[in-house]
Amino acid sequence: MLHLKKTKKRLPKAIIVGVRKAGTRALLEMLNLHPKIAKASSEVHFFDIAENYEKGLDWYRHQMPYSYADQITIEKSPAYFITEETPQRIYQMNNTMKLLLIVRDPTERAISDYTQIYSHKQEKNKNYDRFEDLALDPETKEVNTHYKAIRTSVYHRHMSQWLKYFPLEQICVVDGDKLVKDPLPELQRVETFLGLERYLSNKNLYYNASRGFYCLRNDTMNKCLSDSKGRQHPDVDPKVIAKLHHYSAT
Numbered sequence: 481m482l483h484l485k486k487t488k489k490r491l492p493k494a495i496i497v498g499v500r501k502a503g504t505r506a507l508l509e510m511l512n513l514h515p516k517i518a519k520a521s522s523e524v525h526f527f528d529i530a531e532n533y534e535k536g537l538d539w540y541r542h543q544m545p546y547s548y549a550d551q552i553t554i555e556k557s558p559a560y561f562i563t564e565e566t567p568q569r570i571y572q573m574n575n576t577m578k579l580l581l582i583v584r585d586p587t588e589r590a591i592s593d594y595t596q597i598y599s600h601k602q603e604k605n606k607n608y609d610r611f612e613d614l615a616l617d618p619e620t621k622e623v624n625t626h627y628k629a630i631r632t633s634v635y636h637r638h639m640s641q642w643l644k645y646f647p648l649e650q651i652c653v654v655d656g657d658k659l660v661k662d663p664l665p666e667l668q669r670v671e672t673f674l675g676l677e678r679y680l681s682n683k684n685l686y687y688n689a690s691r692g693f694y695c696l697r698n699d700t701m702n703k704c705l706s707d708s709k710g711r712q713h714p715d716v717d718p719k720v721i722a723k724l725h726h727y728s729a730t
């Protein structure tokens with residue numbers, strides 16, 4: 481009881497705003513190994529879903545974990561990054577909010593996004609188009625810039641909305657490809673950005689060869705992320721990949 485008295489639900493001081501399929505869950509879970517971080521377990525979707533936003537800040541606070549005064553509450557909702565209203569809404573709540581954005585090679589991210597939807601369709605025994613057929617315009621055979629998985633990967637377009645409200649110093653961009661290969665340096669950059677003492681070390685991370693990813697450990701547990709992370713991507717026609725790479729680079 482005494483313990484509970486010291487804790488309460490607090491609004492986040494940092495938010496992982498996206499990008500979907502870039503490693504948002506890995507980033508949140510890894511940061512949560514730090515004793516000064518308290519994470520909201522599920523995606524809250526407060527700022528991007530009108531129905532939730534209308535419930536107000538008390539509702540939002542209620543979705544947060546209990547935390548001590550010296551902890552940083554953090555939530556992740558990857559759809560925030562691409563939802564136009566979100567930057568202004570976060571700014572209105574707290575213009576000192578620290579924003580974390582994790583990105584990944586845009587073409588790989590688009591294929592990962594496709595793979596998630598494909599896998600959900602398969603679970604329901606539904607057919608789904610090939611990635612190539614969605615990613616290219618059926619007539620011109622050029623990149624289909626209307627396809628959502630491709631639009632989401634145009635990071636600079638979404639970023640410009642955030643920069644209308646927040647200075648770059650308030651946005652920490654994490655390299656999702658580096659977080660997969662060698663997570664600690666990325667995590668240490670985030671610790672510094674959040675004003676936290678260095679705590680995370682290689683003791684908190686171990687490579688699991690069968691998963692092909694780093695997994696997490698502290699004094700009481702060790703765990704890998706769920707199987708929905710690290711799905712096998714389809715073999716995509718290299719010509720389509722080349723077109724997408726070219727599109728991202730221009």
Ligand SMILES: Nc1ncnc2c1ncn2[C@@H]1O[C@H](COP(=O)(O)OS(=O)(=O)O)[C@@H](OP(=O)(O)O)[C@H]1O
Pocket residue numbers: 499500501502503504505506558591592593659660693694695705708709710711
């Ligand atoms: N340590 C570790 N373990 C497992 N997975 C890891 C890890 N680090 C990064 N990733 C990558 O995270 C990708 C999923 O990204 P998100 O968590 O942002 O997806 S989601 O938007 O919340 O659905 C997921 O993408 P896919 O491989 O395409 O499934 C992973 O590559």
